[in-house]
Amino acid sequence: MIKNTSNEQSRNDNFTKKIKTKVCFEKALDNNPWLAKQVYWHGYSQESLISNKSYTDVIWLLIRGELPSGEQATCFARLFIMLV
Numbered sequence: 001m002i003k004n005t006s007n008e009q010s011r012n013d014n015f016t017k018k019i020k021t022k023v024c025f026e027k028a029l030d031n032n033p034w035l036a037k038q039v040y041w042h043g044y045s046q047e048s049l050i051s052n053k054s055y056t057d058v059i060w061l062l063i064r065g066e067l068p069s070g071e072q073a074t075c076f077a078r079l080f081i082m083l084v
Contacts, residue, residue, distance in 0.1 A: 023062070042066065056080050 025043075026036040039046040041058070042065050049058050053067070056077045060068040068076060 022065075 023042060025040040027038040027040075029035045029037045041049060042061055044061065044067070049061070053061075054073070054077065057068060057073055059080075060072065060076055
């Protein structure tokens with residue numbers, strides 16, 4: 001049997017404050033606030049990104065906050081393939 005010799009005590013801290021971010025915005029359903037009706041990533045609709053942009057374009061958007069130019073998209077896609 002292992003004896004617990006640590007002196008752990010609750011500090012009764014609040015968990016955390018809600019952080020506001022410009023990265024993601026979720027618009028809730030009218031009848032259920034726990035389900036998202038629409039999701040936006042840096043202002044772009046998630047549905048539009050899925051339908052019209054590549055995986056690497058979306059990664060670039062999440063890292064940089066804006067979609068890549070054509071040259072940036074090509075370079076980043078090649079780098080991504082190289083690293084994989």
